[in-house]
Amino acid sequence: MFLWLANVYRLGVKELRSLVFDPVLLLLIVYVFTLAIYAVATGAKLEVQNASVAYVDEDRSALSGRIISAILPPEFDTPVEISADRIDASMDSGAFVFVLRFPPEFEADLLAGRKSEIQLNVDATAMAQAGNGTVFLQSIIQAETAKFLSGNEDAAALPINLVVRAMFNPNLDSSWFNAVMQVINNVTILSVLLTGAALIREREHGTIEHLLVMPVKPSEIMVAKIWANGLAIVVAAVLSLVFVVQLLLGVPIHGSIALFVFGALIYMISVTGLGILIATFTTSMPQFGLLALPVLVIMNLLSGSTTPMESMPEWLQAVMQVSPSTHFVAFAQAILYRGAGLTTVWPSLVAMSVLSAVFFVIALSRFRKTMAGAR
Incomplete structure (x- = not known):
């Protein structure tokens, strides 16, 4: 041995x-x-960082402007306005990951109690960024719309205080x-x-x-x-x-x-x-x-x-x-x-x-x- x-x-x-x-x-x-x-x-990177965003604003209302101004770094680049006929070409070329389209009478329909739709085009080539970015944009749109319609900046707060504790990687x-x-x-x-x-x-x-x-x-x-x-x-x-x-x-x-x-x-x-x-x-x-x-x-x-x-x-x-x-x-x-x-x-x-x-x-x-x- x-x-x-x-x-x-x-x-x-x-x-x-x-x-x-x-x-x-x-x-x-x-x-x-x-x-x-x-x-x-x-x-x-798996998280959303500096994602490119474009928008088509056919409403030109205070609400659409408020939503656009809430899309901020570091998650997103400053949104770029494009025309409706450039959406497909911009997505095909990979110029933008997200393209928002606000329809005409968007704000007026909401104030009148009617439902309205915002179109969000997503380049899902990078699935993780596309999925996380979509969730972020949905949260921004819902929060800003709730604040605008109520006239109260705290209106978006839920009656339940959800405390998130990210363990082992607190900053994700x-x-x-x-x-x-x-x-x-x-x-x-x-x-x-x-x-x-x-x-x-x-x-x-x-x-x-x-x-x-x-x-x-x-x-x-x-x-x-x-x-x-x-x-x-x-x-x-x-x-x-x-x-x-x-x-x-x-x-x-x-x-x-x-x-x-x-x-x-x-x-x-x-x-x-x-x-x-x-x-x-x-x-x-x-x-x-x-x-x-x-x-x-x-x-x-x-x-x-x-x-x-x-x-x-x-x-x-x-x-x-x-x-x-x-x-x-x-x-x-x-x-x-x-x-x-x-x-x-x-x-x-x-x-x-x-x-x-x-x-x-x-x-x-x-x-x-x-x-x-x-x-």
Whole structure:
């Protein structure tokens, strides 16, 4: 046992040295956990911000003017008046996200007790912005209309005082969500890519033949690649959480980073094993990349990091329980967002541990066959 651990340690150190002297992989790790995190967190906005609005005012009344003047930054740009015949062309060209059209006699109909309609054209290409912006505009129109008809600025107030408490993200800032989830997703991506690339690199450089004639076992080679590459990724992820997410972006981390690291290390066994498993079916980096790409896309998109699991079909939710990324996302979100402790996240830890053992056994079995064939 001592000899096995010593071999695993020495082979792992060799892996770390290979990684240190590979400028492309080093640059990839640095980019993925720094610039990529910052760019996604600050550039990919889910909330409505600076949405372009146009209006067609065929009423020219005090009420229509009041509604238009209530559409303000930062949610919306200053509304632009256009003619009715330009609505379709403006929407087709993407010049405006929202176009309001006030009909003739709009104010007069309301004052006379008759119903009137305002047309709101929405470019729903960006669904999140379109949906949220529509809700904001509806609230503005209803509030301003109620105040105008009653002559009381407080008339829009409801008899019930609804107190909204947004927990864990009080300002509903999407950068808080995007920054942390990007770190979590990048852990999965790099875990698969680095370990798979390590095995492919052995073949391309001819060092795999050196390992075959050495008194080392396939399990020692595989475990060494897992701990060395996993350690590099976990260290990079923690540094990214502290310096990029917390300090640079100002996103608070509510839970224990030590507990997150513990779960990430368990998760590493499954995803790094997956990377080695994929690499055993390929002979070059291009082949490995083409085979790993669809696997990573499915793992990230359906893990709950992009779309809540509850919004997926029940059969798909059941299928994704066999993916370790599903449990890792739930585990990381509970700790980093909501400050959950071990008593809350232990089911995810158990699931990750079981899946890690299964993935490791499958990958090791395939790796042994590959090594035996290479002999």
